[in-house]
Amino acid sequence: MTLGVVPTPDDGVRLSAEQPWDEATRPQAPDPGGEFAVQGRAVAQHLVDVHDHLRAELAQVQDIVARVKEGSLSVGAARSGLNEMTMRQNNWAMGAYCASYCRVVTGHHSLEDEGIFPHLRTAEPGLGPVIDRLVAEHQVIHEVLDGMDAALVAHLAAPSDFGGVDDALALLNDTLVSHLSYEERELVGPLARHGMYGGQV
Secondary structure, three states, rough: OOOOOOOOOOOOOOOOOOOOOOHHOOOOOOOOHHHHHHHHHHHHHHHOOOOOOOHHHHHHHHHHHEEEEHHOOOHHHHHHHHHHHOOOOOOOHHHHHHHHHHHHHHHHHHHHHHHHHHHHHHHHHHHHHHHHHHHHHHHHHHHHHHHHHHHHHHHHHHOOOOOHHHHHHHHHHHHHHHHHHHHHHHHHHHHHOOOOOOOOO
């Protein structure tokens, strides 16, 4: 059975003038080809699905910030919309919601770094350079998340000034969109061959 899992492409659109890495220096995974089991394909599709969920929630964070800025969304309406999302908050606040999203991204990366990547490195040693790059990008993304947090703290002192929040959110968008697509492109095949953990496929 062929892979049949399509990584979500990166459209190349960037919102920030700052770029945290050179995409041209990213290594590529070797492609040994071969057939994939149904379960292996499901594992690969799961990565794409989780990433698509992170992309969708990032878009919702961006929309909420934009609507609050323009005054077209009240706090009550924002709470109602956020309560329908996966990451719910008891008390709506832009900073609290963004912080929650950042924690989810960090948790996702920790799962990959500590569990999935070591398994794939052992199962397919040729992936080493790609995994090293993905881990390095996770560290950069964590720094970008810290920058988002700092921008939100600064915003509390000047609630009418969204400049820092806008810049931090643009950089967060660019790093995540770029990284998630790269990771999918390089790992859907290996995940379909080896699963997320030993003995899974």
